Amino acid sequence: MITLPGLIDPHVHFREPGAVHKEDWDSGTFAALAGGFTMVLAMPNTQPPIFDASSLDLALQAARSKARCDYAQFLGAGPANAEIVAELAPRAAALKMYLDATYGELRLDDMGLWAPHFTKYPREFPIVVHAESRSMAAAILFAALYDRPVHIAHISLKEEILLIKAAKEKGIKVTCEVTPHHLFLSSPASDAKNTLKINGRLEVRPPLASKTDVEALWENLTVIDCIATDHAPHTLAEKVSAKPPPGFPGLETCLPLMLTAVNHQRLTLDDLIQKMHANPRRIFNLPDQPDTWIEVDQNEEYTLSASTQYTRCGWTPFEGWKVKGRLHKVVLRGKTAFEDGKVLAEKGSGINVR
Ligand code: NCD
Ligand code: ZN
Ligand code: ZN
Numbered sequence: 001m002i003t004l005p006g007l008i009d010p011h012v013h014f015r016e017p018g019a020v021h022k023e024d025w026d027s028g029t030f031a032a033l034a035g036g037f038t039m040v041l042a043m044p045n046t047q048p049p050i051f052d053a054s055s056l057d058l059a060l061q062a063a064r065s066k067a068r069c070d071y072a073q074f075l076g077a078g079p080a081n082a083e084i085v086a087e088l089a090p091r092a093a094a095l096k097m098y099l100d101a102t103y104g105e106l107r108l109d110d111m112g113l114w115a116p117h118f119t120k121y122p123r124e125f126p127i128v129v130h131a132e133s134r135s136m137a138a139a140i141l142f143a144a145l146y147d148r149p150v151h152i153a154h155i156s157l158k159e160e161i162l163l164i165k166a167a168k169e170k171g172i173k174v175t176c177e178v179t180p181h182h183l184f185l186s187s188p189a190s191d192a193k194n195t196l197k198i199n200g201r202l203e204v205r206p207p208l209a210s211k212t213d214v215e216a217l218w219e220n221l222t223v224i225d226c227i228a229t230d231h232a233p234h235t236l237a238e239k240v241s242a243k244p245p246p247g248f249p250g251l252e253t254c255l256p257l258m259l260t261a262v263n264h265q266r267l268t269l270d271d272l273i274q275k276m277h278a279n280p281r282r283i284f285n286l287p288d289q290p291d292t293w294i295e296v297d298q299n300e301e302y303t304l305s306a307s308t309q310y311t312r313c314g315w316t317p318f319e320g321w322k323v324k325g326r327l328h329k330v331v332l333r334g335k336t337a338f339e340d341g342k343v344l345a346e347k348g349s350g351i352n353v354r
Contacts, residue, residue: 006038006292008280011228016062018047023233023312025066031311032069033338035251036294036327041093044076045104051076052084067350076106082116089122091354099131102205103245118146126151132206136160144172152176154230156206158216165223175283177228178217180257181248186211200244225279229254233313249311253304253318259325287353291334300326
């Protein structure tokens with residue numbers, strides 16, 4: 001059994017307010033602890049979106065009464081709220097800007113709407129962007145022009161990781177995260193021999209990429225600052241419907257998948273600690289969690305299955321995957337929060353780190 005610091009996930013969707021049949025602050029933080037995460041940063045694309053004082057209060061009220069692990073809530077950038085969110089910044093994880101189409105209403109299609117946020121949002125927090133391909137290049141240019149930190153969410157392409165590498169070499173304040181699904185899954189459509197039509201379950205933004213893209217991410221692991229789950233729960237019924245919403249659950253499969261990669265020597269245990277604890281803490285200016293750690297058995301093998309998960313969405317894209325490395329215990333601020341499959345932390349015991 002080895003001990004690691006409490007993991008920090010800088011990218012989760014808890015669906016409260018608005019769609020608690022998918023997940024809420026209780027089930028989401030339950031899943032977080034069962035995945036070894038002691039701190040999570042929640043995205044603002046809820047219903048309503050979190051983009052002003054009253055919607056922030058709504059999310060934080062739910063979190064205060066329900067969260068079982070520590071947390072902070074993102075604010076969403078809208079067309080006319082740059083001053084409002086800048087003022088609320090000390091109460092939020094950071095600012096999220098949606099520059100491409102994805103799930104939810106928040107979107108800033110018009111590039112003219114970006115500048116007010118880049119000038120006004122306090123520089124001690126990053127601006128996190130959902131920006132794919134060329135929009136990502138534009139976001140990096142904004143980081144350079146306004147000389148402020150920008151964190152690129154869920155990168156998936158070879159062209160993206162190579163551009164981020166070049167931008168970092170120039171001293172531009174850009175950091176990035178990658179999800180386990182973009183590291184372990186590729187698009188069936190990209191495989192010439194595979195005639196399978198992409199089914200609704202595989203819908204995700206950014207889409208699963210080609211094997212060449214996946215390889216490029218692994219080859220440039222040093223450029224990747226964080227592993228973030230982008231835990232985006234939608235129910236199985238929704239995923240297999242005529243209009244499947246994009247998104248995969250990820251909180252309970254991330255650590256075992258990454259420990260398996262450590263076992264296969266694709267990265268070191270220290271890389272894992274940097275990308276799942278130290279770097280998210282530094283990038284988002286997060287406080288220390290005293291007396292907090294997790295215990296894992298690096299050699300235990302088991303099979304991932306939705307039937308043993310706590311997320312409300314009821315499925316996983318990694319169903320049946322054999323993994324090596326299992327979480328046994330989570331201690332959060334001196335108290336056992338999870339042990340041998342059971343979450344012990346109480347509802348409302350999580351604290352807002354902002
Ligand atoms: C996310 C969701 O469902 O909220 N979906 C996804 O496919 N990643 C939104 C997002 O992170 O873009
Ligand atoms: Zn996104
Ligand atoms: Zn997301």
